[in-house]
Amino acid sequence: MNSYAQPTNKLTFDECWEFLAGDTLGRLALVVDGHPEIFPVNYVLDRRSIVFRSAGGTKLWGAKADxxxxxxxxxxxxxxxxxxxxVVRGDTEVIEAQADKDAVDAQHLEPWQPGPKDYYIRLNPLALTGRRFQVAKPDVWNTRLSDRRRASFE
Known part of the structure; x- marks a missing residue:
């Protein structure tokens, strides 16, 4: 099998959760004013859901929308x-109960961006998918210097 025909392996449900637990930064996709918007968010896992904090802006409005x-x-x-x-797909809700906010705070969910982030938003998964694959070896002479694959050769 040549390097261009490497298989893509689906991650199990548990493997997806392990990757989510091992990271702190994701890209949140919401529909805002009829079109998709993507926001970087730092998050924690809480009761098999993803929780992040937000100011009272677009992310909050998007999270409150159905x-x-x-x-x-x-x-x-x-x-x-x-x-x-x-990829986690689901519905969002604003966390209101102080006990739930305290549980998230105990996991040290600290916003990366300065400013007040008083709203706690939960993404409740309805679908969880993942994949893993061996990347094609870069052509070291032609691949951009910023390509992450070059690190294995340098």
Whole structure:
């Protein structure tokens, strides 16, 4: 099998949760004013859901709307030359109960961006998918210097 025909392996449900637990930053996709918007968010896992904090802006409005949302994380390990991606699709809700907020705070959910982030938003998964694949070896002479795959050769 040549390097261009490497199989893509689906991640199990538990593997997806392990990758989510091992990361802290994802991209949240919401429908805002009839079109998709993507926001970087730092998050924690709480009771098999994803929780992030937000100010009272677009993310909050999108989370309160009765529309689907998604969170995506991905990564690449230059040592093994394996890439992976996990996508969570579901519904969002604003957390109101102080006990739930305290449980999230105990996990040190600290916003990365300065400013007040007083709203706690939960993404409740309805679908969880992931994949892992061996990346094609780069053509070291022609591949951009910023390409992560080059790290395994340098």
């Amino acid at each position: 529309r689907p949302a998604a969170l995506e994380i991905d990564g690449y390990d230059p040592r093994t030359e394996v890439a992976w991606s996990v």
